Amino acid sequence: xxVEIKDNKLYIExxxxxxxxxxxxxxxxxxSTRGNTVTGAVIDGKPVTIGLNAYIKP
Numbered sequence: 001x002x003v004e005i006k007d008n009k010l011y012i013e014x015x016x017x018x019x020x021x022x023x024x025x026x027x028x029x030x031x032s033t034r035g036n037t038v039t040g041a042v043i044d045g046k047p048v049t050i051g052l053n054a055y056i057k058p
Contacts, residue, residue: 001013001014001015001033001037001039001050001052002014003039003040003041003048003050004041005041005042005043005048010041010048012050012052014031014033014052014054015031016030016031016054017029017030017031017032018030019056022055026057027055027056027057027058028055028056028057028058029053029054029055030054030055030056031052031053031054032052032053032054033050033051033052033053035051036049036050036051037049037050037051
């Protein structure tokens with residue numbers, strides 16, 4: 001995952017994966033950080049933490 005702050009906007013770039021069932025089975029996950037991830041992006045001297053899930057409905 002690539003994270004960048006530019007012009008007061010947070011840009012997140014993450015690789016897509018083949019759709020896989022979520023733990024509940026209700027959706028198909030196409031990108032995930034698999035929990036919270038501390039990034040190199042910094043605001044007020046503190047790192048930004050991101051938890052991201054991108055999914056589709058079957």
